[in-house]
Amino acid sequence: MIDKIPSPLKIGVLVVATTSFYMYVGQMVPQKEVYPPVEVVLKADMTPAEMAKTGREIMDGKGLCFTCHTIGKKEGPFRFPDLDGVDVRAKTRKPGYSDVDYIAESIYDPNAFIVPGFNPGMPVINKPPIGLTDQEILCVIAYLQTLGGQTTVTMQTKIKFQTGHDTAEAKP
Amino acid sequence: MTSWKLKAFAAAVIAVVGLLAVGRIAVYMVGKHEYKQPARAAAQAPDTTPREKGIADEHTAQENADKAKPYVEAEYRTFPVVGSRVAIWVVAQLHLLFAAFVLAVPIFALIIEFIGYKTGDKRYDHLAQEFTRLLSVSFSLTATFGAFLTFMLIALYPKFTNYLMSVFSPTFLPYVLLFFLEAGFLYTYYYGWGKFSPRIHLLLGLGLNVVGTCIMLIANAWLTFMTSPNGVSEKGALISTWDAVRNYTWMPINVHRFIANIAFGGSIAGAYAAFKYLSAKTDEERAHYDWMGYIGNFVAISGFLPLPFAGYWLAKEIYAYSQTLGLTMMGGAFSWLFIIQAVLIGNLFLGANYYLWLGMGRVEGVNPFQKYIKWLLLGVAACFMVWATPHSIIATVSEVRAMGGSTHPILTFLGVMSAKNTAVNILILTTYMSFLLYRRTGKVPTVSWARAGNTAQLSIFAAAAAFVIFLGVYGYFVEATVRIKLSVPQVSSVLFTMISVTIIDVFMYRKAQNTGVVHWGKIPVISQYVLIFIAVTFTWLMGLMGYVRSGLRQHWHVYGVMRDTSVDAFTPTLGFATKVVSVTVLIFFALIGFVFWLASLHDKRDWEAKGVSEGTVPLKTGTVPMGEEAKA
Numbered sequence A: 001m002i003d004k005i006p007s008p009l010k011i012g013v014l015v016v017a018t019t020s021f022y023m024y025v026g027q028m029v030p031q032k033e034v035y036p037p038v039e040v041v042l043k044a045d046m047t048p049a050e051m052a053k054t055g056r057e058i059m060d061g062k063g064l065c066f067t068c069h070t071i072g073k074k075e076g077p078f079r080f081p082d083l084d085g086v087d088v089r090a091k092t093r094k095p096g097y098s099d100v101d102y103i104a105e106s107i108y109d110p111n112a113f114i115v116p117g118f119n120p121g122m123p124v125i126n127k128p129p130i131g132l133t134d135q136e137i138l139c140v141i142a143y144l145q146t147l148g149g150q151t152t153v154t155m156q157t158k159i160k161f162q163t164g165h166d167t168a169e170a171k172p
Numbered sequence B: 001m002t003s004w005k006l007k008a009f010a011a012a013v014i015a016v017v018g019l020l021a022v023g024r025i026a027v028y029m030v031g032k033h034e035y036k037q038p039a040r041a042a043a044q045a046p047d048t049t050p051r052e053k054g055i056a057d058e059h060t061a062q063e064n065a066d067k068a069k070p071y072v073e074a075e076y077r078t079f080p081v082v083g084s085r086v087a088i089w090v091v092a093q094l095h096l097l098f099a100a101f102v103l104a105v106p107i108f109a110l111i112i113e114f115i116g117y118k119t120g121d122k123r124y125d126h127l128a129q130e131f132t133r134l135l136s137v138s139f140s141l142t143a144t145f146g147a148f149l150t151f152m153l154i155a156l157y158p159k160f161t162n163y164l165m166s167v168f169s170p171t172f173l174p175y176v177l178l179f180f181l182e183a184g185f186l187y188t189y190y191y192g193w194g195k196f197s198p199r200i201h202l203l204l205g206l207g208l209n210v211v212g213t214c215i216m217l218i219a220n221a222w223l224t225f226m227t228s229p230n231g232v233s234e235k236g237a238l239i240s241t242w243d244a245v246r247n248y249t250w251m252p253i254n255v256h257r258f259i260a261n262i263a264f265g266g267s268i269a270g271a272y273a274a275f276k277y278l279s280a281k282t283d284e285e286r287a288h289y290d291w292m293g294y295i296g297n298f299v300a301i302s303g304f305l306p307l308p309f310a311g312y313w314l315a316k317e318i319y320a321y322s323q324t325l326g327l328t329m330m331g332g333a334f335s336w337l338f339i340i341q342a343v344l345i346g347n348l349f350l351g352a353n354y355y356l357w358l359g360m361g362r363v364e365g366v367n368p369f370q371k372y373i374k375w376l377l378l379g380v381a382a383c384f385m386v387w388a389t390p391h392s393i394i395a396t397v398s399e400v401r402a403m404g405g406s407t408h409p410i411l412t413f414l415g416v417m418s419a420k421n422t423a424v425n426i427l428i429l430t431t432y433m434s435f436l437l438y439r440r441t442g443k444v445p446t447v448s449w450a451r452a453g454n455t456a457q458l459s460i461f462a463a464a465a466a467f468v469i470f471l472g473v474y475g476y477f478v479e480a481t482v483r484i485k486l487s488v489p490q491v492s493s494v495l496f497t498m499i500s501v502t503i504i505d506v507f508m509y510r511k512a513q514n515t516g517v518v519h520w521g522k523i524p525v526i527s528q529y530v531l532i533f534i535a536v537t538f539t540w541l542m543g544l545m546g547y548v549r550s551g552l553r554q555h556w557h558v559y560g561v562m563r564d565t566s567v568d569a570f571t572p573t574l575g576f577a578t579k580v581v582s583v584t585v586l587i588f589f590a591l592i593g594f595v596f597w598l599a600s601l602h603d604k605r606d607w608e609a610k611g612v613s614e615g616t617v618p619l620k621t622g623t624v625p626m627g628e629e630a631k632a
Helices: A007-028 A048-060 A086-090 A099-108 A134-146 B003-032 B050-068 B084-119 B122-133 B135-156 B158-191 B198-227 B241-245 B250-278 B283-304 B307-321 B323-330 B337-362 B370-387 B397-403 B417-440 B450-477 B487-508 B526-551 B574-603
Strands: B556-558 B616-618 B623-625
Touching: A007 B250, A007 B337, A007 B526, A007 B574, A048 A134, A086 A099, A086 A134, A099 A134, B084 B122, B084 B135, B084 B198, B084 B250, B084 B526, B084 B574, B122 B135, B122 B158, B122 B283, B135 B158, B135 B574, B158 B198, B158 B241, B158 B556, B198 B241, B198 B250, B198 B526, B198 B556, B250 B283, B250 B307, B250 B526, B250 B574, B283 B337, B283 B526, B307 B323, B307 B487, B337 B370, B337 B417, B337 B526, B337 B574, B370 B417, B417 B450, B417 B487, B450 B487, B526 B574
Parallel strands: none
Antiparallel strands: B616 B623
């Protein structure tokens, strides 16, 4: 019976069946649409708690921080340092640095100090493609301070790395 | 009344009548038929309603507004029904698939022709020519899709296209000139078969390959710049076109594509041979196309085995350029794509091995190596399963709670790179061993050191496999800085094995005794469907990996330099992507089927009018017996 089917037809069925199978596999994996990050509206009179909450949202979205970092992961292969209790370590990691100084340097100039056991690789996130603004970074610092400490930064805090103007995304 | 009075009265009457007639004629001529200069009649005062006046005013205002309208450059335009992104995606993918085929076939056609030239075996020369026959139409389709893509980019993404043109405009003229040159080489190589001395013809083939590769290098610069831009300022202004060309991912993509094109071209040529085998009428034809399919598959596997190494290098360079890009690729939105990739590559390995095992049946007599196949199959299947194991599992809430997290307590160990690198390296070793066993089928080495050679080969295999597995396990116990570097010795040991074992094998089997004749054409028919399955899988894999390479940029046209602000500036689901890839693959195979059909016309007899008996050739009128046409 099957021998009587012309070979071009059998080839066509094989091509369609193979393609359909791979398409089916594609439907079986988790489906997720990824949208560009939503710009967060920041106000100058935000409370420390509001700043920390916003900082967490920025880390989750526009900052892409959790692509590499984890919070509270106890064991297993780490890509980059786990951030649980980071504020405690930030106070003593570099002599003469406060927790805000250390965290700010890690964000603005990530290769200035590499945590032992890890490779350099953190991108400069105040420039495109991530392009966090100075105000957004202040909120991120506020959140990171809650991981083992208390938020001390405000929207008026001045950090030596700040450029004085928000990062505008390049549009040639 | 006297006569003179009567005459006077009559004369007066005639005079009056005459005067009246002349007057009447004068009035007639002057009043209605006099020539007048053309003149416009005085305009009548319009008797308009307020509504008509309003419409007229609106019309006038619109006319004035149209006249004063300034030119504004469009940023995007919309393609109907499927949208701009999908339209560009499909056309670009089709262009790339045909381009890959057109670049690959001359590479292995030239190698086969060279083998024929060195050995004096005409079969290789004919085979190379037959492969080249597929090129002519494919070249036209490549160029047509290239032009189509360019028009679509200009129409749908004018601003972005303009930006790319501003960066790469110095490369366009060389590109077009090279394209002319390629056409010249291609058609001279194809139509000049047998018309030049073999050396000149080989040089033409070499020229075709060099020019084709240069075209690919230029086109690769454009697309790699989009992922890893270089040579421009932070705001996108051009600093150096040369720096833009040699961006971070340019050379890895060049190498990766060069190898992948050979693998892909080999698989399509194998599919052509299978198509011809399945429609063959004689054993002679089947023997020829079985051999051709074997060569096509050999080329495909030869390209396929080093391909993962080139892929690693590309991935490493992506990481080196931007950690964010690298992690988006492997740990972010695209991580599940690599599970689909694992299924595809696993199928390719299985298909390639299965074809080789079936091929052992072509050789006369009992095959001593067939007993090892079950172990090889076991190895391939185990590696396939490890590679396709995801790090996290799709599970319901209750299942996640039962497992204590989204990762399975045992399977999670197989979902990380340590396990996957190990699996793919062992897969390559296993397939290489299959290939070696196939090569040895029906041959017995005659050299005195054959036993020692076999032992050395087996030892190298065993040592490499043990080393690869050891490093894979060791990776679980070391920190990231050490683990990330372990793939280099793994890959190096596999490459060392393939090279050293091949060298030993070549010398050991140089004057081997043939214990069985190879019966080309005597292979199960299913093997030909395996060849077609491999070709479809390769094509689908290329489509999928093209999607991930392009999709990595997410909402950027040029990563970090030029944002995508269109309605398509989001990453679609993998399900959607696989649908687009599948449709593209089906269109490609419909077109390549057309190419196969056109190529097969070469073997068909010339058309003859009905009633013309065999042994005669048609002339304008009537027929003349063969051999008599000269006289006619």
